[in-house]
Amino acid sequence: MALFSSLTPVFIAIICVLIGVIMKKTNGEKEKRDTKSKHPSRPWVDEDLKDGTDHPLEEEEGEEEWQGLEENVAHVPFTGERYSEAEMIKRSQTFYELLNKRRSVRFLSDEPVPREVIDNVIRTAGTSPSGAHTEPWTFVVVQDPNLKHKIREIVEEEEEINYKKRMGDRWVNDLKRLRTNWIKEYLDTAPYLILIFKQVYGRLPNGKKKTHYYNEISVSIACGILLAALQNAGLCTVTSTPLNCGPQLRELLQRPANEKLLLLLPVGYPKKDATVPALTRKPLEDIMVVM
Numbered sequence: 001m002a003l004f005s006s007l008t009p010v011f012i013a014i015i016c017v018l019i020g021v022i023m024k025k026t027n028g029e030k031e032k033r034d035t036k037s038k039h040p041s042r043p044w045v046d047e048d049l050k051d052g053t054d055h056p057l058e059e060e061e062g063e064e065e066w067q068g069l070e071e072n073v074a075h076v077p078f079t080g081e082r083y084s085e086a087e088m089i090k091r092s093q094t095f096y097e098l099l100n101k102r103r104s105v106r107f108l109s110d111e112p113v114p115r116e117v118i119d120n121v122i123r124t125a126g127t128s129p130s131g132a133h134t135e136p137w138t139f140v141v142v143q144d145p146n147l148k149h150k151i152r153e154i155v156e157e158e159e160e161i162n163y164k165k166r167m168g169d170r171w172v173n174d175l176k177r178l179r180t181n182w183i184k185e186y187l188d189t190a191p192y193l194i195l196i197f198k199q200v201y202g203r204l205p206n207g208k209k210k211t212h213y214y215n216e217i218s219v220s221i222a223c224g225i226l227l228a229a230l231q232n233a234g235l236c237t238v239t240s241t242p243l244n245c246g247p248q249l250r251e252l253l254q255r256p257a258n259e260k261l262l263l264l265l266p267v268g269y270p271k272k273d274a275t276v277p278a279l280t281r282k283p284l285e286d287i288m289v290v291m
Contacts, residue, residue, distance in 0.1 A: 006192065056286060059141060072088035100281070103234035106180070107274035108190040108266055115143075118192055118267070121229035131213030136199040137222050140253050143192050150189035151195075155242045155264070159184070186238065190266035194237075195249065196223055197259035207256075215261070223263050230267060236274075240264040 083091065122139045130136060142148055187193060198219040202210035212218075223239075228238055242249070246261040 018047045034097045050142050063261060099231055102227065102231045102261075103236070103276045104238040105270045105273040105276060106186055106238050106276055108236060108268040109271045110189045110191060111269050112282075113191045113268055117233050118194075121226060121233055121235075122194070123128070124221045124229040125226035127226050128218065130218035130222075131215070134199075134202060134210075134212045134215070134218070136202070136212035136215040137219045138197040138199060138255065138259055139193055139226075140195040140197065140255065142195065143252075145188075147252075148190075148193055149188055151249060152184055153262075154248045154252065155184055155187060155240075158242065158244045161244070163270070184240075190268040191265045194226075194265040194267055195253065195261060196226070196263040196265070197250075197255055199258055200260055201258050209255075219262055225234040230265075235267055236266050237265045238272045240266070 029157070055176045118141055122141070125139065126135070128137075142151065196219060198215050199212055200215055201212050226238070227239070240263065242261070242264055249261055249264075250257075250259060
């Protein structure tokens, strides 16, 4: 009995150690699971610019629920333009030369631009392909001087914070060679501002949400077509993604909650004394792989 009594504290100590090890292991596994489930914190990332394509909608839209699309879309004959090989080469070369002249221009004139031109380039952007033909884009054209100035105030206020706090030294230093900063005079001077919103979901006739598949990819393709259309019309722009301005600009422009700002384009003619950085583009062999 004496021996057993003397060993009891030892047994209790061993049991306590084992319990501690088991609990530590359990907590460690829980922390790992929690860490995996959490996204890394990136304070400079605008929530509006995050792609919500893969995020499921609320349960109210069950996967098999009618999406408001026609069950049977009629198919009609299609005949595309067919050119000779020589003409194809000529046209592709001419189009490349036109687009190769496109530059990001930050010095825009206040000279008026025909409104019909703006209508046409946005019509052109609207020909873009989209997931399940949901056409998840809204192009907001701003020409009112007071509204343009309010947009500039919002953008410059947030951009100053971006440059000084959110973006980090590497990003800011990479931009220095392009001589960019948070001052956006072109938001006042450009005759038009085009703000492109992605519709992260739509609405069914019954008011429920409608899935917009690949909404960010679809709208990004439309933006590319818009840039080509502007270049073709002889107009200039600079692609602007105003970080952390989306909610304020959405409210200012009275856009609904399902629309998220993706891109802001000031559009107009270049100033007579406009300059651009002397940049070069990668050669074909650096951007194309033929298998």
